[in-house]
Amino acid sequence: MSDKTVIEYLSAHGIKPSVQRIAVMRYLMEHLTHPSVEDIYAALHDDIPTLSKTTVYNTLKLLVEQGAVMMITIDERTTKYDADCSRHAHFLCSACNSIADIALPEDAPSHTLPRNFVLHNTQIYYRGLCPECAARQQNT
Amino acid sequence: MSDKTVIEYLSAHGIKPSVQRIAVMRYLMEHLTHPSVEDIYAALHDDIPTLSKTTVYNTLKLLVEQGAVMMITIDERTTKYDADCSRHAHFLCSACNSIADIALPEDAPSHTLPRNFVLHNTQIYYRGLCPECAARQQNT
DNA sequence: ACAAGAATTTGTAATTGTTATAATTTTGTT
DNA sequence: AACAAAATTATAACAATTACAAATTCTTGT
Secondary structure, eight states: OOHHHHHHHHHHTTOOOOHHHHHHHHHHHHOOSOOBHHHHHHHHHTTOTTOOHHHHHHHHHHHHHTTSSEEEOSSSSSOEEESOOSSEEEEEETTTOOEEEEEOOTTOOOOOOOTTOEEEEEEEEEEEEOHHHHHHHHTO | OOHHHHHHHHHHTTOOOOHHHHHHHHHHHHOOSOOBHHHHHHHHHTTOTTOOHHHHHHHHHHHHHTTSSEEEOSSSSSOEEESOOSSEEEEEETTTOOEEEEEOOTTOOOOOOOTTOEEEEEEEEEEEEOHHHHHHHHTO
16 A cells, blocks of 8 residues: 555544554554554564554554544453444454454444434444354364 | 342352352442442452452453353453443443443344354444533533 | 754553462362 | 362462653744
8 A cells, every 4th residue: 555545544634644653554554454552563563673662552542533543442451453444343253352344234223322422433342253163163 | 239139140140159259249230330340349348358359350250251241341441340231332431431321222123243153242332422521521 | 954842753661450370268068 | 077179369470551751853933
């Protein structure tokens, strides 16, 4: 993915681009695998040896605040991040801890909250067994 | 709430009652405020001075496994617990970090997952501003 | 182009939430 | 009462995150 694409996306969300921010954002855009801070840091450290983990934390905080990425808290151990901000749910497998994207029906009614709540975002989390682990458990 | 009520609830979920388990479960049943381990430990420590925080962790793990309470991961900092296992959503206020229960419409369609996923439970999380904090921000 | 100031990044240390482990206590069974 | 199994406890270890201050990089006015 080109720098230009990433920079435009950042700017569209009111974020001034920097080498580090571009790298983190690009990583998220190219890896829709719900990476953790650790994942991102480990992957980028090769290219940018001076990168600090604090910067990854700071950058992700900023990206989330500006609505450029989604924070996923389905795994209670670590926060995961997702550059795909479109309407979809997440499934966490209790056996292998993988997170899968789950499409939501188009016609599902939009959420209505009691008066005076200001809604910023909605997340739908499922827990259970992914197809692989469900099959594995059958054979036991 | 009587010991008997709590013991029956635990037994119904296949959990052998003990002083500590009853205390934790009762606390959750009487405080539907989504407490954290810390909250529960602090509250029970007065009555049971020998109580260990590890026991609170162990007990909650067991309660969740047996489906007696729900684990709430909407707040990325700490896991919260909820004895109300009925179908409802949670709203986290980004300003004051309070968690509110939100009723879901009765007629909402049940979730359909792709084939072969085994679903254990579903959580719906909203983030935004609670009525109090929304009002406060207006006045600024 | 350059100095001053603001913003960003960095490295380290501190903090917090949680888990591992092994010893101790309690419970249940003969 | 004696033994085994289960539960609890205390401590230490661990992992994720935040606080903080110094260093670096960017921006802007002259």
